Amino acid sequence: EAELIHVFKGIPFTTRSSPELLKSLDNFDAREDDVLLVSYPKSGTHWLAGVITKLYTTQVTLTSPIEFGDISKLEELNKLSSKRIIPTHLDYNMLPPNFKNKKCKMIYISRNPKDTAVSMYHYYRDNPNLPTVDTWTAFFDLFLKGDVVCGSWFDHFLSWEEHKNDKNVLFLFYEDMKKDLPKIVHDISVFLDINISDHEIQDICKKSSFSEMKTNTEKENSDPNHTVCALTSNRKLIFRKGTVGDWKNHFTPKQNVKFEEIFNEKMKLSKMAKGIIYE
Ligand code: A3P
Numbered sequence: 001e002a003e004l005i006h007v008f009k010g011i012p013f014t015t016r017s018s019p020e021l022l023k024s025l026d027n028f029d030a031r032e033d034d035v036l037l038v039s040y041p042k043s044g045t046h047w048l049a050g051v052i053t054k055l056y057t058t059q060v061t062l063t064s065p066i067e068f069g070d071i072s073k074l075e076e077l078n079k080l081s082s083k084r085i086i087p088t089h090l091d092y093n094m095l096p097p098n099f100k101n102k103k104c105k106m107i108y109i110s111r112n113p114k115d116t117a118v119s120m121y122h123y124y125r126d127n128p129n130l131p132t133v134d135t136w137t138a139f140f141d142l143f144l145k146g147d148v149v150c151g152s153w154f155d156h157f158l159s160w161e162e163h164k165n166d167k168n169v170l171f172l173f174y175e176d177m178k179k180d181l182p183k184i185v186h187d188i189s190v191f192l193d194i195n196i197s198d199h200e201i202q203d204i205c206k207k208s209s210f211s212e213m214k215t216n217t218e219k220e221n222s223d224p225n226h227t228v229c230a231l232t233s234n235r236k237l238i239f240r241k242g243t244v245g246d247w248k249n250h251f252t253p254k255q256n257v258k259f260e261e262i263f264n265e266k267m268k269l270s271k272m273a274k275g276i277i278y279e
Contacts, residue, residue, distance in 0.1 A: 004131050009094060011151040014129050014231055018070040025066065025090075028074055030098035035192065036106040037087040040156045041149065041231060042119035043111040044174040045087060046238050049228045050213055051185055052085060052107070054204045055194050060085055065230040066096070087228035089150045092159035103168045105192065108160045111174035112277050113153045114247035114259060117143045119240065121250070124148075126237050136250055144262050149231060154266040161272055173276070178244050181205045210242035 005012050008022045037052065039045040053062050059082045066077070066088045077084065088095070099106070111119075121139040124130045130149065133139045139148075146152025164171045170191045177184050182201050189196045206212065217235045227233050251259065260277070267273035 004129060005149065011091070011094070012147070012149050013067070014149055016069070016129060016232075017067045017230055020071040021069055021073050022067060024071060024074060025094070025096045028066070028096035028098055029078060030096060030102045030104055031084065032102050032104065033083050034099065034102075034104045035083075035085045036095075036099060036104055037085060037228065038106055038108045038160065039087075039089060040110070040116065040153050041089055041229060042116050042123060043109050044177060045109060045228050046235075047174075047177065047208065047210075047213070047242075048107065048109045048172065049085070049087060050208045051181075051204060052188065052192075054207060055185070055189055055192065055196065056083075057194075059083065062226075062228065063087070064226065064233070065089060065228060068230040087230075089156075089230055091151070091156045092163060105168050105170070106163075107170045107172060107188070107191070108164075109172045109174065110157060110160075110276070112244070112247070113157075113263070114251065114256075114277055115174075115244065116153060117259075118247050118250045120148065122240055123231070123237065127232050127234075129232055137255075140251075140255055140259075144259065152266075154263075158267070158270060161270055164272065171272070175244050175276075181208070210239065214239035214242075 004014060006015060006019060007013070008019060013022065035052070037045065037049055049062055053060065061080050061082045062085045063077060063080070064087070066073070066086050067090055069076075077086070117140065120143065121133065121136055124133045124139060133142070142148050143153070146155065150156065163169045170188070172184060182205055185201045185204055189201075217239060227235050227238060229238070263273070263277060
C-alpha cells in the first residue's frame with residue numbers, strides 16, 4: 001500500500017502525480033488568459049468546473065489537474081491552442097510561479113472542513129488509488145493530522161486565504177453555492193468578464209444541479225474518464241450525496257469537540273474561518 005502515496009515537499013501525493021512532473025512544475029509556461037480552478041479535494045471542484053465551462057460561449061478547454069500525470073503533461077498543456085481552464089489541488093506555495101507572475105485568474109473553492117472530511121472518507125473507501133482506511137474514526141484522526149493526500153486542510157486553506165484580496169483571486173464556498181447558486185454564477189461571470197443574461201444563469205443552474213450532473217455522468221454523456229481531481233479519473237466516484245451537513249451523520253459529539261479545538265487553534269489568525277464550520 002505504501003506505494004500508492006509519495007511525499008513531495010512535505011505533501012502526500014498519489015502515484016498518479018509523478019515526482020518528475022511535480023519537480024518540473026516550477027518551469028510551467030502559464031498564459032495570461034489561463035484560469036485556475038483551485039481546491040482542496042472534495043470541496044465541490046466538479047460542480048464549479050461544470051458551472052464555469054457552461055459560462056463560456058467561446059472555445060475553452062477544461063484540462064485535467066496540472067499535477068496529474070507524468071512529465072509529458074507540460075507539453076500536452078503547451079500544445080492546447082484554446083483558452084485553458086486548469087484545475088489544481090496545489091497549495092499556494094507550490095503553484096508554478098508563472099501563474100503568479102502573469103496574474104492569471106484563480107478561483108478557490110472551499111467547504112466546511114467537517115463535510116470535506118466526511119466526503120474524503122467515502123472517497124478513500126471507494127477510490128482504488130488511495131490507501132485503505134478501515135473506519136471513520138481512523139480517517140478522522142488522519143484528516144486532523146494532515147496525514148492524507150494533499151496534506152492538511154488547514155495549511156491549504158491558510159495558504160490561499162492569504163491571497164483572497166488579490167485582484168486575480170476569487171474565493172468561493174460550497175455552502176454559498178448551495179444557498180444561492182444564481183448569485184454565485186453571477187459573481188463568477190463578473191470575475192471572468194463574461195456577459196450573461198439572467199435567463200442564461202437560470203439555465204446554467206438547472207444544468208448544474210447535483211441530480212443533473214450525476215445522471216449525466218451515469219449516462220456517460222460527459223467523458224467518464226475525465227475528472228478535475230488529481231486522485232482519480234473516474235467521474236462515477238465524484239457524485240455521492242451533495243449536501244451540506246452530512247458530518248452530523250458521522251461525527252460523534254467527542255469528535256466534534258476535538259475538531260473544533262484543533263480548528264480554533266490552527267485557524268486563529270484566519271479572518272474567514274469563523275462561519276465556515278458552524279453551519
Ligand atoms: P459529497 O461526498 O459530500 O457528496 P470534488 O468535486 O471537489 O471532488 O467534491 C466532491 C463533492 O462535491 C461530493 O460531496 C459531491 O457529491 C459534491 N458535488 C458534486 N457535484 C455537485 C453538485 N452539482 N451539487 C452539489 N454537490 C455536488
